[in-house]
Amino acid sequence: MDSATALQETILDNLKSRKWRAGHRIPTERSFSEQSGLSRATVRRVLAVLKERGLITQTVGSGTYVSAHIAEALAATAEGGPARSASPSELMSARLALEPAIIDMVIGNANSADFERMHECCNKAEAATTLEDFERWDSLLHEVIADSAHNSFISGVFRLMNQARSDAEWGMLKRRSATPERRLEYQHEHRSLVEALQQRDAIRARELCIDHLVHVRVNMLGH
Numbered sequence: 001m002d003s004a005t006a007l008q009e010t011i012l013d014n015l016k017s018r019k020w021r022a023g024h025r026i027p028t029e030r031s032f033s034e035q036s037g038l039s040r041a042t043v044r045r046v047l048a049v050l051k052e053r054g055l056i057t058q059t060v061g062s063g064t065y066v067s068a069h070i071a072e073a074l075a076a077t078a079e080g081g082p083a084r085s086a087s088p089s090e091l092m093s094a095r096l097a098l099e100p101a102i103i104d105m106v107i108g109n110a111n112s113a114d115f116e117r118m119h120e121c122c123n124k125a126e127a128a129t130t131l132e133d134f135e136r137w138d139s140l141l142h143e144v145i146a147d148s149a150h151n152s153f154i155s156g157v158f159r160l161m162n163q164a165r166s167d168a169e170w171g172m173l174k175r176r177s178a179t180p181e182r183r184l185e186y187q188h189e190h191r192s193l194v195e196a197l198q199q200r201d202a203i204r205a206r207e208l209c210i211d212h213l214v215h216v217r218v219n220m221l222g223h
Contacts, residue, residue: 024066054159105149114148177219
């Protein structure tokens, strides 16, 4: 077992044993780095995986916390969860059905902090130097948009979809379809979507959301 896997298992053990309960603030990246001997970048990747599984949440300027839905997230992790068995085609169909459908809720409930988080995701994605980092901030943007609906059930569903995006088959298709030109196109589409949401323009935001998802589907799946 490598050091990164060992760190992940240690964190999971603390969660499963309920040593760290819902809402508990867990150690910082620096603390984990010093304890494990791993670089902070590696620690960050480990935490990103746990966040994608809905086990932890991160708040800029505050810290990393055990998810309020830790019991459900652990159950999904133990069972493999429905997201783990979803094909890329099924995932894209689900995204096309669900993401445009929550636009009205996002526009009605999103606050200034939500929009700051969306812009931060766009900034980090545009600054990413690797496809993996870009994909992480890309997926987080869609999760942040879903969280901006301020509905815990919807947030849970979108975290399941992000779990599916960490599947090996999705990653392979993403790498095969990725080009610098397409990444720039995605970045522009993300910015346009966030701007439409911030302007509370539901019709344009929904159109942009659908266009973006269809663009991704065509690039990855060819249809």
